[in-house]
Amino acid sequence: MATRRFNICSSAVVLAVALAVPAAAPAGDSVATRTPDLRNRPHNKGLARFKKTVARQAAKFPTAYFLEASKRTRAVALTFDDGPDPKLTPRLLAVLAKHKVKATFFLVGSRAKRYPKLVKAIHAAGHAIGGHGYQHVSLKARNQYAAWWHIRATNNVLQRILGVRPAFYRPPYGAVSDRQVAFFAKRGVKTINWSVDSFDWDPKRNAVERITGEVLKHAHDGAIILLHSGSWRGNTAKALPTLIAELRKRGHGFETIPQLLGIPAIKRVK
């Protein structure tokens, strides 16, 4: 039923009518109308498996694990993983400032420690910050305590620099076990993956036009879009102005992850 309703809503006629209606959703209509999914078409078996896993986890943990907005909204969230990086992060910040877009940066703890000024610059510009592992390693196969160590160590660094601890996290490679999701949620940290992958991380698919093409092909209301702020992602910064302009032209606004999901940005420190 939910899927059917989404299909009807995606037709051009109804969409045109919907656009004329005020943005605020009526009471009781704040949940998503379809099962959250990774929208990209997988081009290998690993990605096909990943797509299934994330859809299953989003259905299993509707308040602790997110691929997209859980409310009706035309807004999308741009998210940048793997920073901070002394070359690329300032370039991304400059483009975002020029276009008046607030985004979300998922920072690697050891890199945040090394570049505290960049962490402060991201925060001062009004972007949201979450952790992305203390080192960039897959933690899915580890027990929940070992994975939690990465979140805590990263949040300790961020708290020393910014005075606040993030309340949300993105696992490196999007890889996280069900047990870890539940364990983190109990400790006040929500897990954030994505619904649209730009493939800017893939050297075979990250020409500027391919990054914009892939995102624009799959972008949707409430999308969480995966991009990167690691050192060799120069094309991400080049693709960003077109990406922002095109998404705006289609009527999408930009929100940070806490805004898009209606979740706290930071944890209260006891």
Ligand SMILES: [Zn+2]
């Ligand atoms: Zn990453």
